[in-house]
Amino acid sequence: KQEVTQIPAALSVPEGENLVLNCSFTDSAIYNLQWFRQDPGKGLTSLLLIQSSQREQTSGRLNASLDKSSGRSTLYIAASQPGDSATYLCAGRGDSGGSNYKLTFGKGTLLTVNP
Amino acid sequence: NAGVMQNPRHLVRRRGQEARLRCSPMKGHSHVYWYRQLPEEGLKFMVYLQKENIIDESGMPKERFSAEFPKEGPSILRIQQVVRGDSAAYFCASSPTGSDQPQHFGDGTRLSIL
Numbered sequence: 555k556q557e558v559t560q561i562p563a564a565l566s567v568p569e570g571e572n573l574v575l576n577c578s579f580t581d582s583a584i585y586n587l588q589w590f591r592q593d594p595g596k597g598l599t600s601l602l603l604i605q606s607s608q609r610e611q612t613s614g615r616l617n618a619s620l621d622k623s624s625g626r627s628t629l630y631i632a633a634s635q636p637g638d639s640a641t642y643l644c645a646g647r648g649d650s651g652g653s654n655y656k657l658t659f660g661k662g663t664l665l666t667v668n669p
Numbered sequence: 670n671a672g673v674m675q676n677p678r679h680l681v682r683r684r685g686q687e688a689r690l691r692c693s694p695m696k697g698h699s700h701v702y703w704y705r706q707l708p709e710e711g712l713k714f715m716v717y718l719q720k721e722n723i724i725d726e727s728g729m730p731k732e733r734f735s736a737e738f739p740k741e742g743p744s745i746l747r748i749q750q751v752v753r754g755d756s757a758a759y760f761c762a763s764s765p766t767g768s769d770q771p772q773h774f775g776d777g778t779r780l781s782i783l
Contacts, residue, residue, distance in 0.1 A: 558711070588771070597760060597776035642710070653725060655702070657772065659711040
């Protein structure tokens with residue numbers, strides 16, 4: 555059974571700082587790993603998706619890495635802005651049971667960027 | 670090009686009533702997934718459906734919960750005889766084909782049980 559853990563649960567940083575969010579998963583047989591952003595009362599916005607064969611993906615100020623052997627992924631946010639404040643969710647897709655359509659989510663990291 | 674549409678956005682029910690949550694997938698998407706987010710918990714997979722078929726309902730409680738995705742119309746998640754513990758945000762996602770496509774999420778339905 556896939557389990558996904560995110561640390562820290564909450565993070566508060568001053569504007570302009572670079573930061574790293576961590577995600578770990580127990581079953582390395584993931585199909586891909588996805589990072590989402592969730593604003594209060596809203597749905598999920600996909601930020602980056604890394605296929606199992608890839609090591610990292612970049613989009614603007616965001617960079618996500620994937621290390622299947624260690625069961626870890628990181629989301630790096632450069633030059634943080636107050637508008638980045640949100641909950642960031644990590645989700646692994648698939649497991650060794652073969653259900654590669656099922657997303658397993660962590661509980662998220664609540665990020666606050668202070669002006 | 671509308672995204673995944675869920676309605677209602679907020680639903681209040683008294684214990685023992687029925688709750689019906691609707692999800693219209695993105696245009697051209699024939700695969701629908703339902704997830705539940707309990708307070709202070711991560712999103713949990715409930716069920717995966719294709720048109721007129723339930724593919725995997727392993728995450729759905731065995732009693733009181735059912736889901737369908739008819740040939741015409743939205744996917745429906747139905748909860749009978751609701752209890753306080755059913756209070757949660759229910760999210761729907763859709764994808765165009767099978768497992769190799771990203772899932773696109775709706776804004777969710779917040780269900781509150783009085």
